[in-house]
Amino acid sequence: MPDLADVSAGTANATMQMTESGRWPTEASAALYERARRSITDGTSRDTLLRKGGHPIYVDHGEGAWVTDVDGNRYLDCNNNFASIIIGHADPTIAAAVQARMARGTAFSFPNDAEVDLAELLCGRVESFELIRFCNSGTEAVMAALKAARAYTGRPKVIKVKGAYHGTYDHAEASQSPNPTNWGDATAPSTVRYAAGTPASVEDEVGIISFNDAEGARAAIRRSGDQLAAVLLDVMPNRVGMPVIEPEFISAIRETTREVGALVVLDEVISFRLGYSGAQTLLGIDPDITTVAKIIGGGFPVGGVAGREGPMSTFARSGGSRAKVPSGGTFTANPVTMAAGLATMNQLDHAAFVRLDDMGEAVRSGLRSAISRAGVDWQVTGRGSLFKVHPHSRHIRNYRDAHLSSDEAAEIERFEHDIQAGGVYLSGGGFGCLSLAMTDDDIAHLLRAADAAWSS
Numbered sequence: 001m002p003d004l005a006d007v008s009a010g011t012a013n014a015t016m017q018m019t020e021s022g023r024w025p026t027e028a029s030a031a032l033y034e035r036a037r038r039s040i041t042d043g044t045s046r047d048t049l050l051r052k053g054g055h056p057i058y059v060d061h062g063e064g065a066w067v068t069d070v071d072g073n074r075y076l077d078c079n080n081n082f083a084s085i086i087i088g089h090a091d092p093t094i095a096a097a098v099q100a101r102m103a104r105g106t107a108f109s110f111p112n113d114a115e116v117d118l119a120e121l122l123c124g125r126v127e128s129f130e131l132i133r134f135c136n137s138g139t140e141a142v143m144a145a146l147k148a149a150r151a152y153t154g155r156p157k158v159i160k161v162k163g164a165y166h167g168t169y170d171h172a173e174a175s176q177s178p179n180p181t182n183w184g185d186a187t188a189p190s191t192v193r194y195a196a197g198t199p200a201s202v203e204d205e206v207g208i209i210s211f212n213d214a215e216g217a218r219a220a221i222r223r224s225g226d227q228l229a230a231v232l233l234d235v236m237p238n239r240v241g242m243p244v245i246e247p248e249f250i251s252a253i254r255e256t257t258r259e260v261g262a263l264v265v266l267d268e269v270i271s272f273r274l275g276y277s278g279a280q281t282l283l284g285i286d287p288d289i290t291t292v293a294k295i296i297g298g299g300f301p302v303g304g305v306a307g308r309e310g311p312m313s314t315f316a317r318s319g320g321s322r323a324k325v326p327s328g329g330t331f332t333a334n335p336v337t338m339a340a341g342l343a344t345m346n347q348l349d350h351a352a353f354v355r356l357d358d359m360g361e362a363v364r365s366g367l368r369s370a371i372s373r374a375g376v377d378w379q380v381t382g383r384g385s386l387f388k389v390h391p392h393s394r395h396i397r398n399y400r401d402a403h404l405s406s407d408e409a410a411e412i413e414r415f416e417h418d419i420q421a422g423g424v425y426l427s428g429g430g431f432g433c434l435s436l437a438m439t440d441d442d443i444a445h446l447l448r449a450a451d452a453a454w455s456s
């Protein structure tokens with residue numbers, strides 16, 4: 001099988017031939033894209049899979065840390081379906097659990113025992129998870145959490161961080177990618193509606209703060225006062241550059257929300273992969289509600305809202321009347337997703353997180369060495385199994401610092417293209433994510449490909 005790893009390691013692979021243009025073959029992906037565009041807008045149902053100036057790469061299969069595309073090219077997968085795969089592709093333990101469950105049927109209008117098992121596991125791991133409720137995606141989890149916060153407090157407003165991505169719910173996506181022409185004042189950022197057609201009321205209902213601006217957060221929370229339902233926070237937002245969150249920022253949000261009677265909704269859709277009990281335990285945060293998704297579904301569509309009994313009670317029927325926030329969906333907590341989630345989470349013991357942290361450190365420090373060898377003005381941020389490369393050396397505390405000029409955006413695209421040609425698949429924007437299937441050799445492969453990309 002063609003193996004770009006061998007090529008970048010310097011051992012020429014006889015079965016793999018570059019095309020005359022000096023690129024790896026992509027004809028099969030190109031043909032699928034042509035077909036896809038006739039029936040799917042843009043040729044794919046996911047915006048994030050499109051890359052500038054080319055067609056997406058269509059996958060054939062994945063195994064462990066590697067994916068093979070429909071042209072037979074192999075890549076070390078440092079995207080891992082946007083941080084949702086943590087054990088590796090086609091893990092035999094997860095596959096066995098899923099197959100066993102599928103043999104008993106996949107979707108029912110009855111609750112199932114696997115949902116109870118996964119709920120117990122998650123609530124047993126995180127102190128603030130007194131109750132949990134599942135759904136099918138992180139987007140849905142964030143939407144449900146904000147609805148619960150509004151229902152519990154009886155207030156309409158939320159505050160979120162400029163540049164932070166929380167899925168595609170109207171309020172959550174406000175100001176997720178503003179630019180210098182519309183992001184407003186550094187200390188009082190504007191609310192920018194995201195999708196065309198979003199009701200103008202979102203501008204009144206969503207306040208924006210800058211990441212790590214403790215004073216700005218206190219002022220915004222106090223300004224919203226008794227209208228504020230919640231602050232929505234991700235502790236290491238990718239599009240904000242994955243900066244280190246400052247303790248004063250966390251305490252400003254926690255203290256001032258308590259002062260005005262609002263909640264903290266912690267979005268751990270990605271950051272839950274940072275530790276056995278999530279990022280909140282590592283950072284000493286006490287959220288009222290947490291959203292989870294991605295890894296807890298073991299590669300299947302999933303989301304979850306967990307938290308303190310008070311706000312979680314908004315999802316409960318009381319005395320036969322309907323819940324304040326009715327929730328549920330046709331495939332919610334289906335037994336296959338729940339079984340996959342359990343088979344994943346059961347493998348994520350303390351030792352697994354130590355291994356992920358060690359691999360992440362090796363990657364980040366290896367990339368920093370490659371940057372100094374290449375003499376380029378780049379930097380690396382991240383924590384645990386997550387990393388992000390930036391084509392500049394500005395100190396990153398917030399979205400403004402991380403925001404790329406058009407030249408820098410072109411630089412990162414070139415880097416991603418070059419590292420992909422070296423057999424490593426990253427997410428857009430220089431974001432990378434590791435899985436437990438990766439070996440030390442795989443990490444060496446990643447670092448060689450980065451070296452080559454920076455020196456090309």
Ligand SMILES: Cc1ncc(COP(=O)(O)O)c(C=O)c1O
Nearest residue numbers: 137138139165166167269270293
């Ligand atoms: C922090 C965060 N919140 C929410 C979401 C939305 O999750 P999903 O894609 O499962 O809807 C994402 C997705 O990447 C995310 O990164």
